[in-house]
Structure formats: structure tokens, C-alpha cells
Amino acid sequence: MKQLEVQIMGQSYLLGCPENGDARMLDAVNRVDMAMCRIRDAGKIKARDRIAVLAALNLAFELPERTPGAAPVPAAAPAAAGNAESPQLAALLLRLDTALGIDGRLL
Numbered sequence: 001m002k003q004l005e006v007q008i009m010g011q012s013y014l015l016g017c018p019e020n021g022d023a024r025m026l027d028a029v030n031r032v033d034m035a036m037c038r039i040r041d042a043g044k045i046k047a048r049d050r051i052a053v054l055a056a057l058n059l060a061f062e063l064p065e066r067t068p069g070a071a072p073v074p075a076a077a078p079a080a081a082g083n084a085e086s087p088q089l090a091a092l093l094l095r096l097d098t099a100l101g102i103d104g105r106l107l
Helices: 022-041 048-066 087-099
Strands: 002-008 011-017
Touching: 002 022, 011 022, 022 048, 048 087
Parallel strands: none
Antiparallel strands: 002 011
């Protein structure tokens, strides 16, 4: 596994990346960075961990719309419980936890 150095909301992170996964990882980093910066720039929330949680929820909510043929996540499914029925959400949260490891776990 190779490592990529990336910037998310102005902070550097060293992320593990599978071979030939650079483009997907950089796309994910770009989406997370844009989501977090958009929340930060709205000016209502300053805490990095709260911004990350809101960005994760926004991205997870949009995920079924982006994935052809994917069933939408049920509204009652608790994201914090690591819902086994939503592996895409679990993968997204794991990537965020990895990226924000310096700040501690999100959930």
C-alpha cells in the first residue's frame, strides 16, 4: 500500500492508498475537502470535528444518488451505530476516521 500526502481544509494528511487507487483517493479527498470547506465558510461552525461529522453525513446522504443501482439508505438507519446494511457509509466513515486520525475518532 502506498501513501499519499493530501490537504483537507488546509491541513496535511498522509493517507494509505491501494495500488492504482490514486485517482479514486484524490477524488474522495477533493469531495471531502470541498464539503468541509463549504460548511466552514458558512461561518456557523468552527470546530473541525463537527465540520467533519456534518460533511460525512452530507456525503453519505448524497451517496445513493451517485451510485447507479444502489438502494437508498433508510432514513431511520443510525449512522453512528455503524449500520451493517450500509457498507458504503461504513467505508466513508472509515476513510474520514483515517484522514482525521490526528483529531481523534469522529464517532
